[in-house]
Amino acid sequence: MTNAMSNLDRATYRGRVDIGGAVKQSREARGYSVEDLSLTCGLTGAEITRIELGADADPARLRRIAAALQVPTSTFHLA
Template identity: 40%
Template sequence: MNMVSNITKSQVAPSVGALLVEARLARGYSLDDVAETTGLTVAEVTALENDADFDASRIRRIASALGILEKICDAPR
C-alpha cells in the first residue's frame, strides 16, 4: 500500500501577494494600471505581489483599489 496516497493535503490559504495577483488578473489590470491607480511604482506593486514587501499601507491601497480589502484582512501574513 502506498502511504503517500493516504495523506490528505491540507488546504493552504493563499498569501497576500497571491491574492493581489489573482484579483488584479481577474479584473484584467496590468501592473502599470495598479501602480497608476494607487500611486505606487510598478516595482512596489511587484514586491507586494511576490511577498517580498509587507508594508501594510501599500497592501491596503492595492487591496482597496482591487475591491478585496476585506479578503486581505483575513489572509495569512
C-alpha cells in the same frame, strides 16, 4: 554557514507569498496589468511586484491596492 529557515521564518514567508498571490489574483481578476494597478493606487510597478512576490506586506500599501481593486482589505488578510 547554513541557509536553514526556522519554522517561524517559513510560516512568515508562506504568509507573505499567500498575500502576494492574493494581490496578483485580484489584480488579474480585475483585468489590470501591474502598470494599470500602479496608476490606480499610486504605487510604483516595482512596489507592486515586490508585494506580489511576497517581499513586502506593508499594510498601508495593501490597503491602497485593495481600494484600487475594489476588494475588501480582508482579501489580503488585513483587518
